[in-house]
Amino acid sequence: MGETFVIVGGDAAGMSAASKAKRDDPDLDVIVFEKGEWVSYAACGMPYYVKGAVDDLDDLVAVTPEEFREERDVDLRTGHEVVSIDPEAKVVTVEADGERFEQPYDHLLIGTGAHAIEPPFDGIDLDGVFTIHDMDEADAIDDYVDAHDPETAAIVGGGYVGIEMAEALDERGLSVSLYEMLPHVLQPFGDPVAGVVEDHLREQGVDLRLDTPVEGFSGDGRVERVELEDGTVPADLVIVGVGVAPNTDLAEEAGIELGPTGAIATDEYGRTNAPDVYAAGDCAEATNVVTGDPDHVPLALTANRAGRAIGQTVAGEPTRVGGTAGTAIVKAFDLGAARTGIVDEDEAREAGFDPASVTITAPTRPHYYPGAEDLRVTLVADRESGRLLGGSVVGRDGAKRIDTVATALSAGMTVDEVESLDLAYAPPFSPVWDPILTAAKVLSGNLD
Amino acid sequence: MGETFVIVGGDAAGMSAASKAKRDDPDLDVIVFEKGEWVSYAACGMPYYVKGAVDDLDDLVAVTPEEFREERDVDLRTGHEVVSIDPEAKVVTVEADGERFEQPYDHLLIGTGAHAIEPPFDGIDLDGVFTIHDMDEADAIDDYVDAHDPETAAIVGGGYVGIEMAEALDERGLSVSLYEMLPHVLQPFGDPVAGVVEDHLREQGVDLRLDTPVEGFSGDGRVERVELEDGTVPADLVIVGVGVAPNTDLAEEAGIELGPTGAIATDEYGRTNAPDVYAAGDCAEATNVVTGDPDHVPLALTANRAGRAIGQTVAGEPTRVGGTAGTAIVKAFDLGAARTGIVDEDEAREAGFDPASVTITAPTRPHYYPGAEDLRVTLVADRESGRLLGGSVVGRDGAKRIDTVATALSAGMTVDEVESLDLAYAPPFSPVWDPILTAAKVLSGNLD
Numbered sequence: 001m002g003e004t005f006v007i008v009g010g011d012a013a014g015m016s017a018a019s020k021a022k023r024d025d026p027d028l029d030v031i032v033f034e035k036g037e038w039v040s041y042a043a044c045g046m047p048y049y050v051k052g053a054v055d056d057l058d059d060l061v062a063v064t065p066e067e068f069r070e071e072r073d074v075d076l077r078t079g080h081e082v083v084s085i086d087p088e089a090k091v092v093t094v095e096a097d098g099e100r101f102e103q104p105y106d107h108l109l110i111g112t113g114a115h116a117i118e119p120p121f122d123g124i125d126l127d128g129v130f131t132i133h134d135m136d137e138a139d140a141i142d143d144y145v146d147a148h149d150p151e152t153a154a155i156v157g158g159g160y161v162g163i164e165m166a167e168a169l170d171e172r173g174l175s176v177s178l179y180e181m182l183p184h185v186l187q188p189f190g191d192p193v194a195g196v197v198e199d200h201l202r203e204q205g206v207d208l209r210l211d212t213p214v215e216g217f218s219g220d221g222r223v224e225r226v227e228l229e230d231g232t233v234p235a236d237l238v239i240v241g242v243g244v245a246p247n248t249d250l251a252e253e254a255g256i257e258l259g260p261t262g263a264i265a266t267d268e269y270g271r272t273n274a275p276d277v278y279a280a281g282d283c284a285e286a287t288n289v290v291t292g293d294p295d296h297v298p299l300a301l302t303a304n305r306a307g308r309a310i311g312q313t314v315a316g317e318p319t320r321v322g323g324t325a326g327t328a329i330v331k332a333f334d335l336g337a338a339r340t341g342i343v344d345e346d347e348a349r350e351a352g353f354d355p356a357s358v359t360i361t362a363p364t365r366p367h368y369y370p371g372a373e374d375l376r377v378t379l380v381a382d383r384e385s386g387r388l389l390g391g392s393v394v395g396r397d398g399a400k401r402i403d404t405v406a407t408a409l410s411a412g413m414t415v416d417e418v419e420s421l422d423l424a425y426a427p428p429f430s431p432v433w434d435p436i437l438t439a440a441k442v443l444s445g446n447l448d
Numbered sequence: 449m450g451e452t453f454v455i456v457g458g459d460a461a462g463m464s465a466a467s468k469a470k471r472d473d474p475d476l477d478v479i480v481f482e483k484g485e486w487v488s489y490a491a492c493g494m495p496y497y498v499k500g501a502v503d504d505l506d507d508l509v510a511v512t513p514e515e516f517r518e519e520r521d522v523d524l525r526t527g528h529e530v531v532s533i534d535p536e537a538k539v540v541t542v543e544a545d546g547e548r549f550e551q552p553y554d555h556l557l558i559g560t561g562a563h564a565i566e567p568p569f570d571g572i573d574l575d576g577v578f579t580i581h582d583m584d585e586a587d588a589i590d591d592y593v594d595a596h597d598p599e600t601a602a603i604v605g606g607g608y609v610g611i612e613m614a615e616a617l618d619e620r621g622l623s624v625s626l627y628e629m630l631p632h633v634l635q636p637f638g639d640p641v642a643g644v645v646e647d648h649l650r651e652q653g654v655d656l657r658l659d660t661p662v663e664g665f666s667g668d669g670r671v672e673r674v675e676l677e678d679g680t681v682p683a684d685l686v687i688v689g690v691g692v693a694p695n696t697d698l699a700e701e702a703g704i705e706l707g708p709t710g711a712i713a714t715d716e717y718g719r720t721n722a723p724d725v726y727a728a729g730d731c732a733e734a735t736n737v738v739t740g741d742p743d744h745v746p747l748a749l750t751a752n753r754a755g756r757a758i759g760q761t762v763a764g765e766p767t768r769v770g771g772t773a774g775t776a777i778v779k780a781f782d783l784g785a786a787r788t789g790i791v792d793e794d795e796a797r798e799a800g801f802d803p804a805s806v807t808i809t810a811p812t813r814p815h816y817y818p819g820a821e822d823l824r825v826t827l828v829a830d831r832e833s834g835r836l837l838g839g840s841v842v843g844r845d846g847a848k849r850i851d852t853v854a855t856a857l858s859a860g861m862t863v864d865e866v867e868s869l870d871l872a873y874a875p876p877f878s879p880v881w882d883p884i885l886t887a888a889k890v891l892s893g894n895l896d
Binding site: 012042044045048053054059060160289299300301302304305320322323324325326327328329330331336338340366367368369370398399400401402403404406407408410411413417420421422423424425426427428429430432433434436 | 460492493501737747748750752753768770771773774776777778779784786788814847848850851854855856865867869870871872873874875877878881882884
């Protein structure tokens with residue numbers, strides 16, 4: 001008789017852990033409690049379903065519940081909500097179909113995810129006002145567009161969800177306005193990226209309003225208007241995308257410690273302060289590879305990787321969950337924008353560094369080769385050590401070049417070492433000096 | 449009165465050194481002797497000129513002779529051939545317009561480049577048989593196609609020049625055959641890349657003949673046929689692209705040491721064994737970052753970087769030239785293929801490692817996102833240390849992902865460290881697990 005590994009939440013972290021643990025130790029009883037019906041789905045693909053680039057919502061499901069149950073031998077129970085954890089007794093209480101029962105565990109993983117923040121806007125409960133954080137919401141937005149043929153959409157929040165939804169709804173034929181209370185969109189990407197993205201959004205016909213807090217929404221049952229400080233704007237559909245917050249209630253009530261970011265504190269193996277209780281994914285902290293501090297980066301790769309590592313640990317091979325560089329990439333109409341590590345000098349100073357930075361614009365191919373596009377690259381470094389701290393890129397082509405920066409960050413490289421990298425060159429792919437190398441070359445000069 | 453920096457050869461290494469030295473130390477007299485008329489040109493762009501993707505040969509010139517002379521204050525003398533070096537007297541002998549003169553130097557850079565190897569094929573001097581290593585040759589091929597309207601082209605050699613020229617001449621409407629004496633094309637890229645490229649070349653209509661040595665060419669003044677061991681094949685145009693060899697005669701005659709690869713031996717600052725004599729670019733060795741051994745990688749970035757570093761050193765700030773990972777990328781019709789470091793187990797064993805390797809095929813985007821393409825990734829590692837030694841990629845999209853591998857190599861990362869990299873994910877750009885991460889994950893499992 002094997003041990004029992006109980007997992008709370010059936011998305012990226014939970015299902016990665018379940019699959020890996022069961023594969024590595026088939027004697028383990030692996031039970032996943034998921035309160036909803038969807039498991040293991042690509043939340044990042046939802047805007048592209050609304051856009052119409054993905055035909056079927058089911059296409060976003062990586063592995064179906066049946067496959068988990070039958071092929072991977074995971075005891076997956078959808079419609080089951082874990083309502084409390086008793087870390088002393090090593091038991092969880094589960095509610096399903098109005099009944100409660102207790103389930104003992106030897107190992108527990110909390111993978112409860114995050115939820116979309118809903119500010120206390122007037123009229124947030126009107127029909128036609130949506131957040132987009134789960135599959136049912138994506139489906140509901142799609143249905144609403146089909147059913148009511150809205151002409152105008154208002155998007156509240158200029159983060160990546162807001163920008164992806166602007167593109168999606170523009171593609172669906174709506175006239176889109178976007179409201180950001182801060183001076184710039186994509187705040188975690190830094191100003192040099194924001195400037196390029198903002199110009200592009202306007203070129204694409206988005207009515208972009210920066211420094212513009214929204215007060216609420218109004219309409220007769222169904223949303224008709226966005227209320228601003230100084231007036232109202234028509235909106236037949238509203239998407240609220242102002243960020244996410246970790247789902248920590250269950251952990252907190254069980255006495256499990258949260259970290260400085262407000263997410264569940266974990267060590268390098270994903271362990272919480274309670275014995276044999278792990279946490280991973282959007283509800284948990286990860287260690288930032290640049291600062292060494294706890295960070296909350298609710299992104300898919302971090303969740304998948306940590307879940308998989310914890311599954312391996314539970315199956316008997318202790319495995320570190322790995323750090324995060326906060327690497328992110330977003331498509332904004334025809335642009336790609338990406339960031340990793342620390343993207344500006346203010347952020348670097350807050351983290352205790354003495355920063356220098358540079359922003360350059362360089363082509364992604366030689367000037368003579370067809371299809372060369374400008375890429376704007378920002379790199380940030382520490383003056384004293386010469387160490388690279390992070391950077392950003394934005395352009396119509398080549399945003400995945402951020403991976404070179406992310407790799408250099410994990411290795412703790414100096415700017416001089418980055419300048420010396422032997423990156424790939426041929427005219428169809430890059431100029432002799434890749435834009436990342438050019439930026440490092442200029443920054444290196446500034447550090448002397 | 450400043451010191452005199454004499455440079456032999458006006459291409460990537462030489463002109464990078466000249467520009468950097470003069471900018472950093474304007475008192476320096478910088479004299480460049482170039483025996484031809486073209487300087488600072490993108491040799492890698494020549495196939496795209498023949499293809500018709502680049503309109504004008506002059507577009508491939510990065511900086512014109514006039515700009516070097518007038519804006520950068522470099523004493524550039526084209527049509528000037530350095531015929532000997534006397535390292536004891538610190539003087540070079542120069543020939544121009546049939547006259548000889550001596551030019552003393554304080555610092556000397558040998559940037560004589562490489563030349564296309566011309567095997568002793570019968571009929572290699574026939575009209576219509578070309579190598580493609582300099583701008584005049586590119587121009588001559590283009591003129592020949594215009595003037596003679598050839599229907600068939602034979603390419604001898606399946607390296608990157610041969611493959612780029614196959615694409616170029618196919619685009620010009622010729623029926624192309626390609627002869628490779630080895631069992632596979634693109635030998636330095638390894639068999640997993642070669643297999644994919646060979647299938648693609650055949651799909652594109654190239655008559656690909658592997659294991660097929662060419663004996664010579666025949667025709668009446670102008671080439672008409674390729675002669676093989678077992679017959680002849682019609683060819684109205686022939687490109688011989690069987691590799692390059694470093695131009696070392698000048699250095700050897702001056703008593704300057706060559707290294708094990710046959711190119712000029714240099715130290716980490718690009719210095720030869722003669723005092724104040726440097727060498728850089730296609731004529732010189734560089735240090736391989738994986739093996740630590742001298743290597744000969746006649747590619748543009750290595751030349752540009754070493755030239756620039758030597759210019760900086762001569763101007764008073766000693767600067768290392770940097771190593772090479774042997775990173776290379778090539779377009780083969782609709783494919784991109786790239787390599788870095790050590791690409792297969794045989795090569796790893798020869799370098800003294802105990803290798804493990806893996807080849808996987810993974811999509812460059814999630815399955816549900818439009819435009820996902822397969823990328824084949826090979827990674828090679830050392831079993832004992834777990835260190836990544838190199839790899840290759842090939843596919844219709846994403847070949848620049850080799851830069852992640854090249855960066856990891858320079859950092860000396862283990863496969864586990866590569867598996868932990870926080871690379872960028874969003875559906876338009878990558879699956880959650882980038883193909884490089886997937887390959888590292890599988891290889892890591894094999895190393896256990």
